[in-house]
Amino acid sequence: MGRISGTTFRKYLRDLICIPSPSGREEPIAMWCELELEERGFEVEIDHAGNVLAKRGEGPFVLLNAHMDTTQSKDDVREIRDGGLRRPRLDLRYGFDDKVGIAIIMTLAEIDDLPFKVLLTVGEEVGGIGVKEISCESYEDVICCLTLDRGNAREMVTSINGINLATDGWLDVIDRAFRRGGFPFDRVGGRGSDARAISKYVPTVNLSVGIHEMHTPYEFVKIDEALWTAKAVLHLLMNRGLLEMKG
Numbered sequence: 555m556g557r558i559s560g561t562t563f564r565k566y567l568r569d570l571i572c573i574p575s576p577s578g579r580e581e582p583i584a585m586w587c588e589l590e591l592e593e594r595g596f597e598v599e600i601d602h603a604g605n606v607l608a609k610r611g612e613g614p615f616v617l618l619n620a621h622m623d624t625t626q627s628k629d630d631v632r633e634i635r636d637g638g639l640r641r642p643r644l645d646l647r648y649g650f651d652d653k654v655g656i657a658i659i660m661t662l663a664e665i666d667d668l669p670f671k672v673l674l675t676v677g678e679e680v681g682g683i684g685v686k687e688i689s690c691e692s693y694e695d696v697i698c699c700l701t702l703d704r705g706n707a708r709e710m711v712t713s714i715n716g717i718n719l720a721t722d723g724w725l726d727v728i729d730r731a732f733r734r735g736g737f738p739f740d741r742v743g744g745r746g747s748d749a750r751a752i753s754k755y756v757p758t759v760n761l762s763v764g765i766h767e768m769h770t771p772y773e774f775v776k777i778d779e780a781l782w783t784a785k786a787v788l789h790l791l792m793n794r795g796l797l798e799m800k801g
C-alpha cells in the first residue's frame with residue numbers, strides 16, 4: 555500500500571504558501587485545492603460559503619479537516635516568491651497555519667485509492683465562520699474527524715475550553731488506534747478551532763502538525779514532525795476497522 559513521501563509533502567507546502575489566502579480571500583486557494591483533488595479522483599464541491607468538501611472511495615469515512623485562511627499577507631507572498639523560501643526570513647509570515655494541514659491532506663491524496671473525506675474551511679481565523687455553514691448531512695457518512703491544525707508535535711487536542719470533542723469511549727478508541735500503529739499522541743486541552751464545531755456532529759480530535767510559534771511572525775514548521783503526523787493519519791485511514799468497535 556501507499557507511503558508518505560517527504561518530497562511530495564514539501565512540494566505541496568511550497569505551492570500552498572505561494573498562494574495568498576487571508577481570511578475572506580480564500581477563493582484562489584480553494585480552486586487550486588479543488589483541481590488537485592479532482593485530478594486525484596475525488597468528488598469535490600465548493601459550497602456557498604467557499605468551503606471545499608471532497609471525498610474518494612466508499613464510506614463510512616474518516617474526515618480530514620484543515621483551514622485555508624491564514625494570517626499571511628500578500629506582501630509576504632511576494633517576498634517568498636522572490637526567494638524567501640530558499641533563504642527563510644523570520645520577518646515573513648509563511649502561513650504554515652494551516653497550510654501544513656492542507657499539505658498533509660494533499661500528500662495523502664497522492665496515495666492511489668486511499669478512501670477519505672476532506673473538509674477545507676474558510677474563515678477559521680476570524681471565528682470559524684466557514685465551518686458553521688456545513689450542514690449536518692455532510693457528516694452522515696463520517697466515522698470521526700481528524701483536524702490537522704494543532705501546533706507542536708505528537709499532541710492530540712481532545713477538549714476545547716474544557717469541553718470534550720468526543721466521549722471518553724471514543725477518545726480511547728482513537729487513541730488506541732494510533733498507538734497500535736506506533737503513534738502515541740499526548741492528550742491535551744486546546745483553544746478554539748474548527749474541531750469544536752465539527753465535534754457537535756462526529757467524534758473529533760485536533761492533531762499536532764509540527765508548527766511552532768504559531769500566530770507569530772516567527773512561525774516555523776518542523777518537517778519531520780509534520781510527516782510523523784501524516785504517517786499516523788495514513789495508519790488510521792488504512793485501518794478504519796480499528797475505529798468500528800464503537801458507534
Ligand SMILES: [Zn+2]
Pocket residue numbers: 621651652678703
Ligand atoms: Zn490554524
